Amino acid sequence: MGRAERCDSSLQDCPVRGPIAMEGATSMKSPRFAIVGAGNGGQSFAAHLSLLGFSVSLWDVEKEKVEALQRTGRIAASGSVQGEAKIDLITGDICEASRGADVIMVVIPTVYHRSTATAMAPALTDGQVIVLNPGATGGALEVRNTLREAGVRASVVVAETDTLLYACRSPRAGEVIVYGVKDHLDVAALPAAEGSKVAALLNVAFPQFKALPSVLFTSLNNANAMVHPAPTLLNAGRIECKAPFEYYSEGVTPSIARVVEKLDEERLAIGRALGVEVSSIHHFYRMSYGVDGANLYEQIQKVRAYEGIKGPTNLNTRYLFEDIPTGLVPLSCLGNAVDVNTPTMDAVVELGSSLLGRDFSAEGRTLDRLGLAGMSPEEIRRALIA
């Protein structure tokens, strides 16, 4: 399975702010950044940080991409971030990239968090901060648990955001177009008390990061898990026979929007059982896109930013193979642990698995993967807040 190259701008392009004024190099005390993943988001972070004057190392799993980037050692950014950015270190060795970094920004499909954490484990040292951009549901938990399993003794903070800072696209290695930079995004950490320090550290470069009290918030605020897998599944026929359609305006029909609303009710119920007031998908659309309506269908029909976003042309899409195992699966597992039924989520996981010939319930972020197996609801709450 190849890594998809296109940013999901659908949920990440609004609200944005205009071009950012470039500052001069900051003092030697400024944090050193490692960027893990040289896709759209990773190259945007690398270019942006370099242009802001920070020390940046950049890693990618694809040998060809690393070599292409090494050829010039630079990334040309255009759009909301502009300039020719020199990258201090470009490498295919994740330990080399991570060593000595104060902040390790992980910007890869969430399904690779686990294997990537295992790969960087030997290089980690006390005081480093890993930030998953974004974590989807249970990203920080999975990475923390993976590092423990890998025998990491260093005191490392693992944080996750609820979305990506940029709406961006990299047409080729060494070039990024940044369509927009978000006004704000949320970050939370494990241990939870470190959230404010992580935000403060990131704020040296990016004022947009705001700390939330626990990863419960960032992990439950997974809008992609609501609007991607179910509509993709319920449009599987036209996707597989390559009949083009507008993903939101034609793909999320009134009945399909109701299915999404049922998924969302299950998500909110999980939040309540864990003592967290999670925002509904309706609230998300009101706040992020300024659209209102009698129901989700009406709201989505009004989102201007969705115009022109086509449905996937292949069932092997991140809308399924990413948003099911790192979205619906951990949500369903959390629900199960706190006695909240999630029949709609479970049905989407089951049929998505069946469609792709996978077993997402086993492959995905189970409680075991999150390090929460066998815990009572109260123990889970404490594990997330601790």
Place this chain on the structure above:
Amino acid sequence: MGRAERCDSSLQDCPVRGPIAMEGATSMKSPRFAIVGAGNGGQSFAAHLSLLGFSVSLWDVEKEKVEALQRTGRIAASGSVQGEAKIDLITGDICEASRGADVIMVVIPTVYHRSTATAMAPALTDGQVIVLNPGATGGALEVRNTLREAGVRASVVVAETDTLLYACRSPRAGEVIVYGVKDHLDVAALPAAEGSKVAALLNVAFPQFKALPSVLFTSLNNANAMVHPAPTLLNAGRIECKAPFEYYSEGVTPSIARVVEKLDEERLAIGRALGVEVSSIHHFYRMSYGVDGANLYEQIQKVRAYEGIKGPTNLNTRYLFEDIPTGLVPLSCLGNAVDVNTPTMDAVVELGSSLLGRDFSAEGRTLDRLGLAGMSPEEIRRALIA
């Protein structure tokens, strides 16, 4: 919800035989038929039986249709069955239609079996035979249980077929076009030992009916439950936004065919657990349509009879609201009773319910509705064979 008027010719039009020679009136000893339901199939049965010389009464739930039929008292048949058939009694009173009939042919959407059985209960007398054309999964069980609940003391045999005798269409009340008459179809009865007698009785008019040893066979041979709900669900988007597509050649894509194969594996496992060797969907396509292939997708692509069959233009389709509650729901409930997991069936039931805002698990043919609640696998086997 209106009753769909179109025969599902997709599974019922092959193999067929040519026009049937009309015989003269048979002796007074010949069975009297009541036809319950004046849709496509019901009018075809009524016309055919009348033309064969049998006494026929015809009932329908729709007042306007009954009045239209009463105006001439006749049905004009064309195609494989030809002639102007005089119907002895056309009535909107189901008890009047049923009273004195030797055979009550029920030819209505299977979701109305229960309410219709309740309505005819007061008129039933010893020795009558009710035949559900077809029964889908659990039709005879549901009707027998409904009659018991209605306090029927008369000794009535309840039988079910696995399909409809005709491929037919009624463009308007009093007119039927019979595209084909099947060479053979299966019938089984409750009590099981009565199956041969039922077949013999029907054979007086129709040599095509063959007795099977128990309703387990007819009820588990539900191809519609395999090929209708899941592909409809997985094409929900294009159906609801009215993007036309060929139901089989474009709607049953390779991945969707794999989902159908998973449903079928669950169905076969239920059969094995109940001690019955059920034919696979692959076998069904080989036998009914003479098509073979490496998998179901390849087989379906070769079915000539499917050419031109369009997908539903509305989610309120019998492919969902009939084949889920009288197909997948009783199959899943039987599976549950005999410890066979049916995750794919359950997922389709759940998402189908969610899409239509229904609760098919509660509305459908549960074990309670089938009169099998609380029984052990062995007791269920005996209840079906007894």
